Amino acid sequence: xxxxxxxxxxxxxxxxxxxxxxxxxxxxxxxxxxxxxxxxxxxxxxxxxxxxxxxxxxxxxxxxxxxxxxxxxxxxxxxxxxxxxxxxxxxxxxxxxxxxxxxxxxxxxxxxxxxxxxxxxxxxxxxxxxxxxxxxxxxxxxxxxxxxxxxxxxxxxxxxxxxxxxxxxxxxxxxxxxxxxxxxxxxxxxxxxxxxxxxxxxxxxxxxxxxxxxxxxxxxxxxxxxxxxxxxxxxxxxxxxxxxxxxxxxxxxxxxxxxxxxxxxxxxxxxxxxxxxxxxxxxxxxxxxxxxxxxxxxxxxxxxxxxxxxxxxxxxxxxxxxxxxxxxxxxxxxxxxxxxxxxxxxxxxxxxxxxxxxxxxxxxxxxxxxxxxxxxxxxxxxxxxxxxxx
Amino acid sequence: xxxxxxxxxxxxxxxxxxxxxxxxxxxxxxxxxxxxxxxxxxxxxxxxxxxxxxxxxxxxxxxxxxxxxxxxxxxxxxxxxxxxxxxxxxxxxxxxxxxxxxxxxxxxxxxxxxxxxxxxxxxxxxxxxxxxxxxxxxxxxxxxxxxxxxxxxxxxxxxxxxxxxxxxxxxxxxxxxxxxxxxxxxxxxxxxxxxxxxxxxxxxxxxxxxxxxxxxxxxxxxxxxxxxxxxxxxxxxxxxxxxxxxxxxxxxxxxxxxxxxxxxxxxxxxxxxxxxxxxxxxxxxxxxxxxxxxxxxxxxxxxxxxxxxxxxxxxxxxxxxxxxxxxxxxxxxxxxxxxxxxxxxxxxxxxxxxxxxxxxxxxxxxxxxxxxxxxxxxxxxxxxxxxxxx
Numbered sequence: 001x002x003x004x005x006x007x008x009x010x011x012x013x014x015x016x017x018x019x020x021x022x023x024x025x026x027x028x029x030x031x032x033x034x035x036x037x038x039x040x041x042x043x044x045x046x047x048x049x050x051x052x053x054x055x056x057x058x059x060x061x062x063x064x065x066x067x068x069x070x071x072x073x074x075x076x077x078x079x080x081x082x083x084x085x086x087x088x089x090x091x092x093x094x095x096x097x098x099x100x101x102x103x104x105x106x107x108x109x110x111x112x113x114x115x116x117x118x119x120x121x122x123x124x125x126x127x128x129x130x131x132x133x134x135x136x137x138x139x140x141x142x143x144x145x146x147x148x149x150x151x152x153x154x155x156x157x158x159x160x161x162x163x164x165x166x167x168x169x170x171x172x173x174x175x176x177x178x179x180x181x182x183x184x185x186x187x188x189x190x191x192x193x194x195x196x197x198x199x200x201x202x203x204x205x206x207x208x209x210x211x212x213x214x215x216x217x218x219x220x221x222x223x224x225x226x227x228x229x230x231x232x233x234x235x236x237x238x239x240x241x242x243x244x245x246x247x248x249x250x251x252x253x254x255x256x257x258x259x260x261x262x263x264x265x266x267x268x269x270x271x272x273x274x275x276x277x278x279x280x281x282x283x284x285x286x287x288x289x290x291x292x293x294x295x296x297x298x299x300x301x302x303x304x305x306x307x308x309x310x311x312x313x314x315x316x317x318x319x320x321x322x323x324x325x326x327x328x329x330x331x332x333x334x335x336x337x338x339x340x341x342x343x344x345x346x347x348x349x350x351x352x353x354x355x356x357x358x359x360x361x362x363x364x365x366x367x368x369x370x371x372x373x374x375x376x377x378x379x380x381x382x383x384x385x386x387x388x389x390x
Numbered sequence: 391x392x393x394x395x396x397x398x399x400x401x402x403x404x405x406x407x408x409x410x411x412x413x414x415x416x417x418x419x420x421x422x423x424x425x426x427x428x429x430x431x432x433x434x435x436x437x438x439x440x441x442x443x444x445x446x447x448x449x450x451x452x453x454x455x456x457x458x459x460x461x462x463x464x465x466x467x468x469x470x471x472x473x474x475x476x477x478x479x480x481x482x483x484x485x486x487x488x489x490x491x492x493x494x495x496x497x498x499x500x501x502x503x504x505x506x507x508x509x510x511x512x513x514x515x516x517x518x519x520x521x522x523x524x525x526x527x528x529x530x531x532x533x534x535x536x537x538x539x540x541x542x543x544x545x546x547x548x549x550x551x552x553x554x555x556x557x558x559x560x561x562x563x564x565x566x567x568x569x570x571x572x573x574x575x576x577x578x579x580x581x582x583x584x585x586x587x588x589x590x591x592x593x594x595x596x597x598x599x600x601x602x603x604x605x606x607x608x609x610x611x612x613x614x615x616x617x618x619x620x621x622x623x624x625x626x627x628x629x630x631x632x633x634x635x636x637x638x639x640x641x642x643x644x645x646x647x648x649x650x651x652x653x654x655x656x657x658x659x660x661x662x663x664x665x666x667x668x669x670x671x672x673x674x675x676x677x678x679x680x681x682x683x684x685x686x687x688x689x690x691x692x693x694x695x696x697x698x699x700x701x702x703x704x705x706x707x708x709x710x711x712x713x714x715x716x717x718x719x720x721x722x723x724x725x726x727x728x729x730x731x732x733x734x735x736x737x738x739x740x741x742x743x744x745x746x747x748x749x750x751x752x753x754x755x756x757x758x759x760x761x762x763x764x765x766x767x768x769x770x771x772x773x774x775x776x777x778x779x780x
Contacts, residue, residue: 058661059624059636061616065661066763069770113755113763139635140660194761196754204751215755222760226451234449245529246449270530271448271455330758348758361594362752364586365503365605368720368738370612371584373456373503380459 590716
């Protein structure tokens with residue numbers, strides 16, 4: 001049994017500075033040696049913090065859905081000089097980050113899908129919904145959408161991206177992810193910590209500054225629960241860890257392998273459901289980012305930008321312009337309190353761009369029935385990802 | 391126990407004409423009284439029919455994914471004068487429908503995600519994939535993506551839509567759905583029949599002619615399986631049908647009701663996951679479309695276009711132009727061979743349009759973790775759908 005992490009695990013090379021934002025949200029700077037002290041004060045006039053919405057049980061499917069009405073007002077593609085993730089002073093208005101520079105910074109999302117409850121109200125729902133709360137039918141279970149949503153700015157450089165960052169900075173991002181995973185895992189309401197990056201307007205990104213997000217969920221999301229169920233079945237029938245067996249098959253077969261390091265390998269999964277999809281997995285059975293050794297983090301700081309860089313070379317440039325791949329990078333970690341001995345950390349990176357000018361849409365079969373159809377053979381994806389190595 | 395349908399159920403008012411297309415695919419006309427005989431011959435030179443792709447088991451999640459490489463060449467937004475669903479003679483080239491007119495027509499999809507296997511090859515995969523088929527690791531289960539994909543043209547009028555059709559024509563569409571459900575359910579390889587419509591370029595629709603599709607799957611899609619599991623749990627613990635209990639709660643509560651007929655009601659589900667979502671359900675426990683009575687079909691022929699028409703009035707017109715709602719209309723039926731006594735037919739209609747000019751994207755939380763966040767309260771959706779009734 002691998003225990004849940006209980007202590008922060010920031011490496012000595014990163015300095016952590018905790019501050020409060022104007023509305024009480026927490027902001028944490030992760031800085032490399034030589035950075036200035038982080039002491040700036042957030043002097044903006046901000047309204048009250050968003051309350052947790054309503055987490056409702058979908059009796060038809062067994063899923064929990066967060067109803068978060070306050071999020072429909074969130075910031076949508078602001079002009080570059082009003083970027084809320086750039087340091088304050090670079091734009092026309094104070095940003096979410098009071099400092100004039102930073103290396104990596106994490107702060108609580110102003111428009112959270114899951115939030116700490118600070119009062120006993122029914123959250124941020126409209127009056128119609130609140131009135132309906134007398135309807136406590138046994139099938140209509142609901143509870144506060146407790147948890148926490150954080151933003152992770154990877155760099156203060158608005159024009160950068162993970163693939164263009166030096167490994168030292170990527171290493172600091174990894175430290176931040178690991179620390180957040182450790183700390184959020186200690187919160188009573190949190191059952192799962194999910195670090196991810198959405199990139200590209202094609203998948204709805206509303207802020208272009210290079211950043212990711214962390215959702216600390218109060219339950220196991222559907223995919224997490226599904227993977228846990230499968231991993232447990234495999235462990236019960238074989239005594240082995242499913243993720244480790246899948247990696248062994250891919251390393252032996254070879255046709256879907258993308259890259260192999262000393263501590264990490266990347267491959268396209270046998271049943272890839274997206275037109276571009278690749279998994280990056282550690283060679284060791286590791287439950288989450290916090291459990292990675294220093295050597296594993298060091299190699300990841302090189303391999304992760306290499307892998308994402310290949311996505312931007314995946315489709316040949318058109319008229320001299322590279323095709324910047326939109327993607328979702330999803331770090332699947334072990335749940336906080338259960339199944340840690342059978343769950344295995346892995347990164348799933350995937351894209352909806354099925355050709356330089358066409359998207360895969362999730363229409364009737366995928367969104368309606370949940371049945372996936374992929375027009376691209378996984379072996380072809382892997383071959384292309386091998387070709388475009390740097 | 392409600393048995394699976396075994397006999398076609400076309401009402402006497404609809405005439406059925408079966409024909410073969412140039413490449414051997416089946417085409418079936420469903421015509422109202424007075425229509426001309428359907429005897430035209432498809433004289434096009436078509437290449438060989440697409441073979442079934444490869445259905446692969448995703449060992450991480452337990453889902454099956456169809457790998458259908460041949461579909462990447464499918465028709466993409468053809469000019470209106472080359473519409474493959476208009477009758478032949480209206481456009482510049484012969485269409486998929488040899489007749490010069492039709493009422494409702496169903497034919498096998500030229501670019502199917504699931505297809506009948508007519509040889510023993512590994513299907514339409516590329517050479518790289520075929521070479522990899524020696525890799526028959528126990529975790530990498532795969533089999534032919536057997537099944538059938540059909541196109542349902544609702545009318546020969548390229549500019550029409552369901553909401554604009556007369557009830558008689560909608561009734562004929564319902565007859566076609568019911569007949570296809572009956573007939574496809576008798577096929578040995580088919581476990582589930584899914585009738586749906588994708589409408590709007592926002593969800594990737596590649597043909598504007600008003601049409602739907604039918605997927606006859608060789609397994610239970612993920613959402614179908616999830617709903618079946620929940621329905622069985624509810625039946626075991628209460629002895630009742632889950633869908634009937636949910637309808638009873640909504641009719642009593644009222645805040646999420648949209649419309650009530652004699653045989654059908656529409657409501658917004660308690661845990662709606664889309665910014666616009668509504669379910670249309672029969673009042674009686676009915677496993678699938680084929681099991682509907684004539685009276686239920688008659689009322690549906692009026693209620694269905696009324697409900698879809700409300701979607702086009704959901705957002706106020708901008709500069710005098712109505713906002714045509716993109717949507718997915720998904721008919722969830724009981725599986726063919728299992729759980730028919732606990733499964734209940736229902737239509738799920740939903741849209742990604744979260745405001746007149748913004749889409750909901752399925753990004754990290756939804757597509758990565760499977761955790762849904764809805765920015766709109768279900769009670770607000772219902773209120774608006776009540777306001778825009780005709």
